[in-house]
Amino acid sequence: MSKRVGMEVSIAVSEAVKLADVDIVAAYPITPQTHIVEHLSELVADGDLDAEFVCVESEHSAMSAVVGSSAAGARSFTATASQGLALMHEILFIASSMRLPIVMVVANRALSSPLSIWNDHSDIMASRDCGWIQYFVENGQESFDHVLIAFRVAEDPAVSLPAIINLDGFVLSHVIEPHILLDEEEVARYLPPFRPVSRLDPDHPVTMGDFATPEFYLEVKKAQEAALRDSRAVIDRGWKEFAELTGRQYQAVETYKADGAEVLLLAMGALGETASVAIDRMRERGLSVGLVKLRLWRPFPAEDLRQALGDARKIVVLDRAISFGAATNPVAAEVAGLLYDAEPRPRIFNMVIGLGGRDVRVEDFEAILEKALGEDSAPGPVGEYELIGVRE
Amino acid sequence: MTSKEKTWTWRDIPVGAVVEEPGNASEYLTGGWRSERPVFTPDHCVQCGLCYVYCPDAAIVMTREGYPDIRLDYCKGCGICARECFMSTFGLSCFEMVDEEEFR
Amino acid sequence: MENFNVFVPRLLDAREYFSAGHRACQGCGETVAIRQILKAVGRNMILVNATGCSEIFSSPFPQTAWHIPWIHVAFENSAAVASGVEAALKTLERKGRLPKREICVMAIAGDGATADIGFQALSGAMERGHNMVYVCLDNEAYMNTGIQRSSSTPFGAMTTTSPPGRLSKGQKTWKKNLPEIMAAHDIPYVATLSPSYPFDLVRKVKRAVEVEGPAYLHVLAVCPTGWRSPTAETIRLGRLAAESGVFPLYEVDHGRYTINLDPGELRPLKDYLGIQGRFRHLKPEDLEYIEERVQANFEKLRGKARMTAREDRKDRKKTGRPRPRQVKKAARSKK
Numbered sequence: 056m057s058k059r060v061g062m063e064v065s066i067a068v069s070e071a072v073k074l075a076d077v078d079i080v081a082a083y084p085i086t087p088q089t090h091i092v093e094h095l096s097e098l099v100a101d102g103d104l105d106a107e108f109v110c111v112e113s114e115h116s117a118m119s120a121v122v123g124s125s126a127a128g129a130r131s132f133t134a135t136a137s138q139g140l141a142l143m144h145e146i147l148f149i150a151s152s153m154r155l156p157i158v159m160v161v162a163n164r165a166l167s168s169p170l171s172i173w174n175d176h177s178d179i180m181a182s183r184d185c186g187w188i189q190y191f192v193e194n195g196q197e198s199f200d201h202v203l204i205a206f207r208v209a210e211d212p213a214v215s216l217p218a219i220i221n222l223d224g225f226v227l228s229h230v231i232e233p234h235i236l237l238d239e240e241e242v243a244r245y246l247p248p249f250r251p252v253s254r255l256d257p258d259h260p261v262t263m264g265d266f267a268t269p270e271f272y273l274e275v276k277k278a279q280e281a282a283l284r285d286s287r288a289v290i291d292r293g294w295k296e297f298a299e300l301t302g303r304q305y306q307a308v309e310t311y312k313a314d315g316a317e318v319l320l321l322a323m324g325a326l327g328e329t330a331s332v333a334i335d336r337m338r339e340r341g342l343s344v345g346l347v348k349l350r351l352w353r354p355f356p357a358e359d360l361r362q363a364l365g366d367a368r369k370i371v372v373l374d375r376a377i378s379f380g381a382a383t384n385p386v387a388a389e390v391a392g393l394l395y396d397a398e399p400r401p402r403i404f405n406m407v408i409g410l411g412g413r414d415v416r417v418e419d420f421e422a423i424l425e426k427a428l429g430e431d432s433a434p435g436p437v438g439e440y441e442l443i444g445v446r447e
Numbered sequence: 448m449t450s451k452e453k454t455w456t457w458r459d460i461p462v463g464a465v466v467e468e469p470g471n472a473s474e475y476l477t478g479g480w481r482s483e484r485p486v487f488t489p490d491h492c493v494q495c496g497l498c499y500v501y502c503p504d505a506a507i508v509m510t511r512e513g514y515p516d517i518r519l520d521y522c523k524g525c526g527i528c529a530r531e532c533f534m535s536t537f538g539l540s541c542f543e544m545v546d547e548e549e550f551r
Numbered sequence: 552m553e554n555f556n557v558f559v560p561r562l563l564d565a566r567e568y569f570s571a572g573h574r575a576c577q578g579c580g581e582t583v584a585i586r587q588i589l590k591a592v593g594r595n596m597i598l599v600n601a602t603g604c605s606e607i608f609s610s611p612f613p614q615t616a617w618h619i620p621w622i623h624v625a626f627e628n629s630a631a632v633a634s635g636v637e638a639a640l641k642t643l644e645r646k647g648r649l650p651k652r653e654i655c656v657m658a659i660a661g662d663g664a665t666a667d668i669g670f671q672a673l674s675g676a677m678e679r680g681h682n683m684v685y686v687c688l689d690n691e692a693y694m695n696t697g698i699q700r701s702s703s704t705p706f707g708a709m710t711t712t713s714p715p716g717r718l719s720k721g722q723k724t725w726k727k728n729l730p731e732i733m734a735a736h737d738i739p740y741v742a743t744l745s746p747s748y749p750f751d752l753v754r755k756v757k758r759a760v761e762v763e764g765p766a767y768l769h770v771l772a773v774c775p776t777g778w779r780s781p782t783a784e785t786i787r788l789g790r791l792a793a794e795s796g797v798f799p800l801y802e803v804d805h806g807r808y809t810i811n812l813d814p815g816e817l818r819p820l821k822d823y824l825g826i827q828g829r830f831r832h833l834k835p836e837d838l839e840y841i842e843e844r845v846q847a848n849f850e851k852l853r854g855k856a857r858m859t860a861r862e863d864r865k866d867r868k869k870t871g872r873p874r875p876r877q878v879k880k881a882a883r884s885k886k
Binding site for chain 1: 453457459466469
């Protein structure tokens with residue numbers, strides 16, 4: 056029976072990993088991921104989770120170890136953040152190219168220097184092209200659910216790709232929220248045992264991670280890219296069947312009071328909840344604003360987003376990372392590219408917000424949206440953006 | 448690789464570019480690298496097998512009778528077999544390295 | 552195991568686990584080592600290969616030279632990948648998802664991948680006590696990228712990044728002593744080996760597989776391309792390295808040192824260095840300096856062997872555990 060319990064989001068994530076009956080956890084401590092792996096260590100130490108916890112000496116080795124364990128046929132999990140993700144960077148690409156369905160939680164945190172342990176999306180945006188399925192979750196329940204969903208999708212033989220669940224460090228990872236947990240029987244119905252497409256097995260020796268000449272590299276990459284794009288159908292099925300089991304329906308793109316809005320705010324991750332409060336307040340004041348939330352980052356849900364953004368004349372795109380020296384910031388770049396041929400083309404306001412844990416309040420969203428409401432809707436230069444809250 | 452693989456489209460690539468056929472590198476012949484060929488004189492052979500053990504290219508197989516058989520398709524002509532032959536201690540190596548030109 | 556009836560290959564598995572058709576250079580010592588090691592282990596193994604010569608020349612997609620399950624991930628992480636493989640087998644067997652069986656998890660990596668870029672991952676894996684065998688195939692430089700120096704390059708050697716010049720004698724630093732660093736990790740088994748001594752190599756590999764916990768094997772892999780030596784001299788160079796004391800053959804079994812080849816008086820260094828182009832620029836006084844240090848190091852090793860032998864005698868009275876086989880004075884090779 057499903058029950059509702061209050062617990063820290065990191066603990067709920069660990070409980071989901073336990074319910075997934077993961078075989079291998081390899082992790083290295085980094086704030087704010089620590090509560091996840093600490094709780095997993097306890098679960099292993101108490102025998103509540105029959106797994107090996109490999110206490111590696113770096114994140115690079117954490118990712119390397121789960122590549123090894125996944126290749127050997129074990130359901131494998133790790134978690135990291137910030138510098139840790141940056142240290143894994145090299146192996147992230149290899150894990151996806153080798154098509155190993157590892158699941159990783161990234162408790163999103165700013166990158167050094169200066170050192171900052173607080174939340175933004177600089178870490179994942181620096182690794183966004185690593186070929187993993189990438190989700191952004193908004194609250195504890197989504198975090199818990201997506202551990203199970205991520206394994207289910209990643210391990211599907213038609214997909215066989217790793218997945219990252221991005222959850223905002225501290226503002227989500229360390230808060231206590233009510234969670235509806237699943238029981239083992241429910242999980243067993245949803246998540247079948249891991250059957251790898253190929254496995255390191257002396258009875259059927261295979262060669263994994265070979266090298267390719269220019270004659271083959273291109274085809275291998277095309278096959279990988281096609282697999283990531285095609286995973287979308289399996290992701291949708293994973294969400295649909297999860298809804299049938301729990302009643303909680305997830306979508307790649309979600310809208311909130313977006314119908315007919317003049318200005319739409321596009322947000323990812325935990326900011327969505329704060330933003331929705333701002334939308335409520337402004338709607339009460341009769342202002343034509345709405346919210347679009349991007350839950351799936353890779354494969355990029357282009358069609359869903361195009362539909363969700365609909366006829367809005369002005370779109371405020373929130374970025375939580377700077378793409379230094381680039382034409383525009385990561386999320387805005389995707390949206391601008393997507394709407395290049397939209398008729399009429401909406402105006403995009405790019406706002407970089409909450410860097411390095413800078414507080415983001417409901418009033419900040421209200422101010423941003425009010426400003427957009429007052430502006431002309433003729434498309435302006437995409438590269439302009441505002442760094443919200445910076446002292447000039 | 449076979450000609451079949453050369454025409455592989457991206458759809459034919461195995462998941463993760465795994466190679467499923469063990470040891471299929473043997474389809475690739477390295478004998479053409481050779482500039483000197485080991486020529487075997489069975490009269491000297493005491494069946495020590497050192498040539499087999501020390502061959503970097505697994506180009507020497509041992510016959511049922513215990514004599515080395517050089518697979519020239521693979522031999523790169525390094526000369527280790529001739530140098531390491533037990534009988535070479537007595538100046539009677541079973542192998543003589545002969546310029547490949549002489550076989551053309 | 553199918554064996555030959557003749558005398559040298561008698562101890563070797565007749566099956567070939569590393570196929571002909573691989574793209575190694577002529578006279579590659581690393582390949583001889585790989586062939587012998589795989590024959591010593593047999594088919595029940597999983598091999599993790601670091602980036603390097605052996606990885607590149609064995610796995611050009613869609614071909615492979617390997618007859619055993621093999622994985623390559625990156626340059627610096629073979630020990631970490633092997634940790635994951637080992638932990639996976641352990642868990643899956645415990646949970647009944649895989650039948651229980653003895654599978655050797657082995658990592659192989661070059662000296663750069665071991666002593667330099669992969670040093671941290673190796674130390675971590677050894678410290679954690681995974682039941683695995685880590686093999687360093689030491690050809691004393693980054694051969695795959697074009698003979699650049701590593702911390703395992705011997706003093707005085709010419710490489711493309713330690714060239715001799717008006718101000719340089721080649722490699723400025725002394726070779727990093729990896730086997731001793733591994734021994735300091737207090738792992739059950741550490742050994743140095745050379746494919747020039749196949750019996751010794753096979754015995755040590757089998758011992759490494761058999762001990763519970765991590766084992767570290769350091770193999771001298773002669774590289775004619777990088778050492779500028781005649782390809783036919785590969786095996787002989789391995790012998791000369793051992794006889795001259797440059798690469799002592801020894802093992803550390805549960806802390807007990809045994810020198811497996813002690814020629815008594817070390818062979819003159821010039822016998823070994825003289826046939827390698829990479830030392831050609833050295834002057835007699837440089838050779839003298841190297842010889843002195845090699846001698847001193849060998850003496851230090853003898854000291855460790857004597858010391859642990861004393862301890863061992865005491866211990867053996869209590870436990871009755873035999874020591875590893877010791878080869879006493881080896882005859883100097885005639886060639």
